[in-house]
Amino acid sequence: MNGFVRVPGEVVKGNSLGSFYWNADLINFEGPLLSLFKNDEDEDFLFVWLDCNNTKNRWCMVAVDRDQLKGYLGSVLPLRNIMADSSELIVFSVSRAGRRSAFIRTDFSHLPEEYRPEKDSFLTDDIATNAAVALREDSPQDYYLGLDGDLYIDDIQRIPQLYKQLYSFHYGLEHLKRSAVRHKLGRLMGSWGGGFSAVNIFTGLRNVIPSIHRARLQELRYNSPGHIKLNLLPRMAKSIEKSSDIIVDEVKFQEMESFYRSVYRFFDQNRISGFEKESGSISEKLTADTKEALSVFVDTFFELMDWKGFRQQFDSIESNPLRQLRVLLAYYRRLRELRSYVIKGKLDIGKSKLDRS
Incomplete structure (x- = not known):
């Protein structure tokens, strides 16, 4: 017994x-x-x-x-x-x-x-x-993504998907002091080899976002104009707004694009695959000089996005600068795609397009 x-x-x-x-x-x-x-x-x-x-x-x-x-x-x-x-x-x-x-x-x-x-x-x-x-103490509030213009069903699917991925990333970045978040990101980034995709970083974080912190759909209205009404953590929403504002600004966007191109030139020169998948052997064969250069790129990204307060914590979860940089570039590609909706007037982050709101 x-x-x-x-x-x-x-x-x-x-x-x-x-x-x-x-x-x-x-x-x-x-x-x-x-x-x-x-x-x-x-x-x-x-x-x-x-x-x-x-x-x-x-x-x-x-x-x-x-x-x-x-x-x-x-x-x-x-x-x-x-x-x-x-x-x-x-x-x-x-x-x-x-x-x-x-x-x-x-x-x-x-x-x-x-x-x-x-x-x-x-x-x-x-x-x-x-x-x-x-x-x-992290209490969710209602939040709007304004919609307008000529949108297709693919857009109605893609906009929330991009926003969800950005929200998951910011949640991980801003909750690194929570053991479960830090350990989860460490496992995801540490195992990024042999074809592991960066999309798993965004989707994998859902395991440490409790339901009270997830972005819950409250309302979807679109008759040009319209909105997506969400219930989410306002601090995460403001972080995404801030990042969006940075690259919506044309001068700052061109600065980010110049940085992005310089990173990929470096990848080409050093025979490093630049997109979301890598062979584990690539990270293992990096020279000390290459690692140092990649670390500088990571530092620069944090400076350009004005995330300097999170740099030390981010470094603590994964010491491999190539994996760090790939995650950041994957984030940027999603933010840049969201930007295209904003500058075309199809998306207004943080505001409803309906007068009644």
């Missing part, structure tokens, strides 16, 4: 549940007691510590939607209510080596009383981690 209280339910295979990615610990006392995870389908889950014996810890995973997570982080919704309202709970064990096993699908009515949170199980300030407080 494992010494755990019996939990009635259906035994399930762990691989049938998909993968889960750690996002943040919300309660910690000599180890995590409540953590936020995300799965492959971009859904948030709370992992709730239940019990332990000499060899394993027992946990319960429960899906949590955007409003529930916001309510819990804001100390207005108790954990007990979230678990009670869930259609299913997954109880499982974790070994000292981190291996999960003994998965049981159940519900709150079958969960033993000793495993149920108290009725007043709010996330109060005295038990919340710094990460939980940071998640709570």
